[in-house]
Amino acid sequence: MKKKGWGRIVNMSSQMGLIADPEKSAYCASKAGLIGFSRVxxxxxxxxxxxxxxxxxxYADAPLGHSLIAKDAAQRGITFEQxxxxxxxxxxxxxxxxxxSEIAELVAFLCLDSAASISGTPIPIDGANMAR
Structure with a gap:
C-alpha cells in the first residue's frame, strides 16, 4: 500500500466498542481496542x-444475533420471527x-476513491441506536 500510495483498511468493530454493556467486558474492550488501533x-x-x-x-440480522433471538423464542414459547x-x-x-448487505455496502463505499477523506473514524451502522 505504501509503495502504491493508496490503500484502504476497514476493520469490523461493533457498537459495543463505543458503548458499554453489562457482562460483556472482554467483548467491549476488544472492540474498543480495535477502534483505537484503526485510529493509529x-x-x-x-x-x-x-x-x-x-x-x-x-444488532445485525446475523448468526450471533439469531442465537440470542432463538434462545429468547424458546424460553418464551413464541416463534423466532415474533x-x-x-x-x-x-x-x-x-x-x-x-x-x-447494508454493512457490506458501507464497507465497499469506504474502499472507494471518493472516501479518501474518511479515515480514523468509528462508523456506527445501527439503526440510530447510538443516537440515543
Missing amino acids: IALEGAQYGITCNAVCPG SKAEFAQQRIPTGHLVKI
Whole structure:
C-alpha cells in the first residue's frame, strides 16, 4: 500500500466498542481496542494515501444475533420471527435489525476513491441506536 500510495483498511468493530454493556467486558474492550488501533493506523498511513476505519455494526440480522433471538423464542414459547420483531422494536429506533448487505455496502463505499477523506473514524451502522 505504501509503495502504491493508496490503500484502504476497514476493520469490523461493533457498537459495543463505543458503548458499554453489562457482562460483556472482554467483548467491549476488544472492540474498543480495535477502534483505537484503526485510529493509529489511519494516522500512520495518512501520508501514504492509506485510510483506516472501524465499522461498528449494531444488532445485525446475523448468526450471533439469531442465537440470542432463538434462545429468547424458546424460553418464551413464541416463534423466532415474533421474537426477532419484538427484539428489534425494543432495542433499535428504526425497528429492524441491520442487514448484512447494508454493512457490506458501507464497507465497499469506504474502499472507494471518493472516501479518501474518511479515515480514523468509528462508523456506527445501527439503526440510530447510538443516537440515543
